[in-house]
Amino acid sequence: MRGFAALLRRVMRNRLAAAGLVLLAAILLVAVLAPVLPLADPNATDPVRRLKPPFTDGALLGTDALGRDLLSRLIWGARLSLAVGIAASLLAALIGSAIGLVAGYAGRWTDTVLMRGIDTLMAFPYLLLALAVVAALGPGLLNALYAVVIVNIPFFARTVRGVTAGLRSREFVDAARLSGKGEARILLTEVLPNVTPVIVITLSTTVGWMILETAGLSFLGLGSQPPEADLGSMLGEGRKVLINAPHVAAVPGLLVFLIVISLNLIGDGVRDALDPRLRAGVPGRPGAVTRVRRPAARAGGPASGDALLAVADLRTAFETPHGPVDAVKGVSVSVRRGECLGIIGESGSGKSVTALSIGRLVASPPGVITGGSVRFDGEDLLAAPPGVLRRLRGGRIAYVFQDPLTTLHPLMRVGDQVAEAIRAHRPMARAAATAEAARLFAAVRLPDQETIGSAYPHELSGGQRQRVSIAMALANDPDLVIADEPTTALDVTVQAEILDLLDGLRRDRGLAVIFISHDFGVIARLCDRVAVMLKGEIVEEGPAAAVLAEPRHPYTRKLVAAVPIPGRARDILAAPVEGGAR
Amino acid sequence: MTPVPAPASTDAPAVEVRDLVKVHPARFRLFGPRRPPVRALRGVSLRVEEGETLGIIGESGSGKTTLARCLVGLTRPTSGAIAIGGRSLQDLGAGGPRAVAQAVQYVFQDPQSSLNPRHPVRRTLDAPLRFLAGLPADARETRARDLLEAVGLDRGFLDRYPHELSGGQAQRVGIARALAAGARVIVLDEPVSALDVSVQAQVLRLLAELRRTLGLTYLFISHDLAVVEAIAHRAIVLRAGEVVEEGAPDVLLRRPTHPYTRRLVASIPLLAAR
C-alpha cells in the first residue's frame, strides 16, 4: 500500500496525468452515485417527449427516440460501461499475466505450447476474434466482456512472458536457487515483484482500449441488449436518428471519449512513473554538439605554445532534476603532435567525460560545458560553430570508443560505415571510398580486407570489431586520436594485439593520442605521459614511467599499490582489510 | 562460524572433479542454419585440498563459467563426476537441491545483477539463513548482522537496496550471502573483475582473510593471472574446455610451458614495462 501511495504521488506530479485522474475520478464518482442521485428513470419511455434537444425543461441533455431522459441514461450507461471495461481489464491482466509468468519462467516446451496458442490467438485481426467469440456465445454484455478478455489476454501474456524470460536468466535468480529457495517461491518472491510494474503499465495503458472495445461491440448491437444500455448501445441507437437529433449519438460518444482520454493520460503517467529509465525525468534528445554555457569573461586564454591540443580549466556538468552535478571540475591537459597522453582514473572519475568534452560529444542534454577552453591547433572548440566541429570530428580529431558492438551501427555493413566516414570529409565516388576502406582494413591487419567490409558488426569477433573502429578513426588521416577505454571489453590476448596495433600506427603516422583507461598496465604499455583523475580533477601528471614508478599524490600511491604485479602480486594483500565504505 | 556437516572422510579432498564433460546440445531449428553442439568442457579433472585456493584461469570461451556452474549444480554436466568433501554431487543432489547449496556456494561476477533489485540486503541474506542454515527468525537477524560485520559492512546496510550500494559493497553482500549457507567450499566466478582496482584489492584481502579464519576452500576463477597469483595457492589454465597447464601461479608466470600460457603471460600489460 505504501508503494501505491508513492506511485500515486509520482503520477500526480505529471500535470496531464493529474488532470486525467481528476476527470476520471469525477466520472467514477457520478457513476457510483447513480442510484442516489435525483435522476429520472432511465428506462421510462414517453412517446410525447421524443427527441427533445438538450437543455429542455426536465431533461438537461434532452431525450432519445423513445422519449427517455438522456442524462439519466448516460450516467447509468457510463456505470455499466465502466464496470464491464474495468472487469474485462482485470480479468485479461490476471489470466494473461499468469500465462506469461508460467511460460517465461518454465521455458522449454511449456513456453512453446503456451506461446504457440497465444500466437494463434494473435493471428486473428483484433476485433475479428471478439466478433467470432460473440458469434459463438451470442450477443449480450457478459459475452462481450468475455470476448474482450480473450482478445486482450495475448497482450499481457506476451509482455509478461518477455520480461519474465529476461529475468529468469538473471544472476539473482540463480543466487536465490543457491540460497535454497524452491522454484515456486522464486517465481513468486523474486520474479513477480520485478514483473509487477510491467503488468501495471500494460494494464493502465490498455484499460482505455478495453472500454472502447466493449462500447464498440455494444454499438454493433452485439453487447448490451435492450432495455439495458451502456454507452456503446446508446451510441448505436443514436446513430439511427443521427440526422434529426445528432445529440442522441454525440453525447454518449463524447463521454466514451472523455473516459478513454482520461484513462490514457493516467496510463502515460503511470508508465513514466514506473519506467526505470525515466526515473530521473524524461531525458531530452541529445543534440549534435554539447552545449556550452561558460562565463563570457576570458575569451582569449593563454596561447597553447607547441601543443596540438590544449585543454584549460575544462568544466563539464550534467543537469539532473536535483540541480547540476559536476563531472569535470577544471581539468587542464595538453598533447603535443605525436605524443601519447594517458588519462587514468576509476569509475566516476570523469575521465570519459573529459575525453568526450574535447569533441563536444557529451550527450546534451543533460551534459553542458560550463567553463574553460579546448584549443585544437589554436582554435577554441568550445566557441566553434557546429559546422567547424563537424569537419574536425572524424577529420583531424578521431575517436575510438569502448564497446565496438554498441558503437558501430548494428544494421550497416562495416565497409559502408568506414566508407561513409571517408566520404563525409573527402567527396569521392562510392566505389573509390570502398576501395579506400579496404586499404584501411589492411592497415589495421584485418583478414580478408576485400570481403570483410560486407560483414555486419555482429558477424565479427570483438577484436575484429575494434579493428574496424580503429580503421574508421584513421579514415581521414587524423592528427589526434582519442581512445576511450578501447580494449576494456576484450580478452587479454586480444587486448595485447590491439595495443600493439595502436602503438605501431601512432609511431608510423605521427599521431597524437589521448588514451583513456582504468588499467595502469595498459597506460604504461602505450603512453608517454599520464594524468591521474579523481572525482573530476587531475591530481597528478607527469611522464608515465615516473608517475607509475614513484607516484607522489597519495591517491596515485594507493592506486598503484592496489595493482597486482605479476611475480609479486601478493603484495596487494599486505595491507589490512578495510571497511567497505567505498 | 557455523558447524558444518563433517566431510565423509577426513582425507578426501574438498573438491574432486573427474573427466568433466559438458556438451551444449545442437540447437535444431526447422529452418536456417542449425547451431552445432558446443563442447564447453572436454574432460576437465581437478582436485582441491581442504583450505586450499585453486585459481582457474581462462579467457572468454574457455569454459570456466560452465565449470563453475557445474560445480554448484546450476548446470548439469554431460558426463564426469564431481565430489565435494568426498560425497558426489549426485548423492548430495539426491537429498534435494538444498544439500548441494549447503556444501558449496557461489559468488557471482556482477555483484549488482546477482542481487534482486527489489529486495533489501536483509531479505537477500535471510533466504540462505532460513532455508540452508535453518535458523529461526530472531537468530537470523543476529546472524545477518554478524555476517555483514565479517565482510566489513555495518548493520545499517541491512536496510539498503542494491541500487544504494557501490560495486564493492554489493560484492561484499554477495560474499556474505555465500557465507550464510555455511558451505565450506566457495566457487568465485570473476568476483573482482567488475570492480575498480582499489576496491578489487580490498575484496581480495577480505577473501584471503575469510579463508584463513573460516578455513574455507576456494575455486577462484579469473582471466587475470596477476589476481590469481595474489590469492591462489595453485592454478590451472583452461582453454577451449581443456586444462592446458597446472602449477603454482608464480611458476606459471615465470616459466609458462604451454604455448597458450606463454601467449597469455606475454599479453599482460606490465606496470613496470619500461
Place this chain on the structure above:
Amino acid sequence: MAAYIAGRLIALVPVLFGLSLIVFTIMALIPGDPATAILGSYATPENVERLNRELGLDRSLPVQYATWLGNVVAGDLGQSTSLNRPVLDEVMERFPATLILAGAALVLASVLGLLAGIVSAVRQYGLADKLVTLAVLVGISMPSFWLGLLLILAFSVRLKVLPVSGMYAIYGGGDAADLLRHLVLPATTLAIVAAGIIARLTRSAMLEVLRQDFIRTARAKGLPERRVVFVHALRAALVTVIPVIGVQAGFVLGGAVYIETVFQWPGIGRMLVDAISTRDILLVQGGVLVVAASYVLLNLVADVLQRLMDPRIGA
C-alpha cells in the same frame, strides 16, 4: 533470403491450422441448435433432423472438423443459410471492398504516423512535438465509430461535400473518382487511431535510438546531422516500427467492422455483423477465416521486411 521466406511460409502451416481449429471450435461451441435457428421455431423435428444431417451436425466433432477442413482446403466454405448462396462467393465479392478500405487506411496511417513521429522526435519539446503529442492522445482515445458519425454530420449533412454512404464503384456503378470520394471519410476515420499509435511508437523509437552509442559514433565521424538523424537513427528505429505497422494492419482490418457499419460500406465487416445477428454460422466462419488468413500473410510481409532491414534476425 529465399530460404528464410520459404521457412516462414512453411511455419505458417501450424498457425493456419491453429486458426482453423479456433474458428471451428468457436462455432462448434454455439449453444442451441443451428438447424432450429435456421428453420425457425415452428420447424418440424423431421425437418430439423434432415437439415442437421445435411449440415453434418449429427456426427462427432473431430469428424465434423475433418470434413469441414477438407472442404475449406478444396475451396468449399459451405452454403450461406441467410443469403442462400455459397459462402465463398459472398466472401470473395465483399472482400475487395474491405481490402480497399483497410489498405487505404493503413497507407494513410503509416505515412501520417511516421511523419508525425519523426517530426515530433526531432523537435522534441518544441511546438510541433506538443501538437503531435496532443493529436496522438486525442486520436488514440477517439471511438472510431463516434468519429465516423461526427464526420458524416460535418461533411455530408452540413457541408454536403462528401457522400454519407454507399460505395458502388467496384460493382460497376461508378468510376475511380467516385470510389475515391466515397473512400475519403471512412479511410480517414479508420486511419486516425492507427496513425496515432504509429506516431507515438516512431517518436519513442527515434528518441531511444538517438541516445545509443552508435549515434555518438556517427557524430564522431563528422557526419552531417541530417544523415545522423534520417539515415542512422531512422534506419534503426524502423526496425521496431515495421512490426507494429504489421500489428496495426490487424487493428485496421478489425476496426473496419465499425467503419463499414457506420458508412454502409459493402465489405466483409458488415457482412459479419449481419451474419452474427442472423446466426449464419458458415458465413461467419468463412468470413473470419479468410480475413484472418490474409492478415497472417500480411504479417509475413512485415516479418520479411523487418528481416531485410535487420541482418541480426534469424542469423
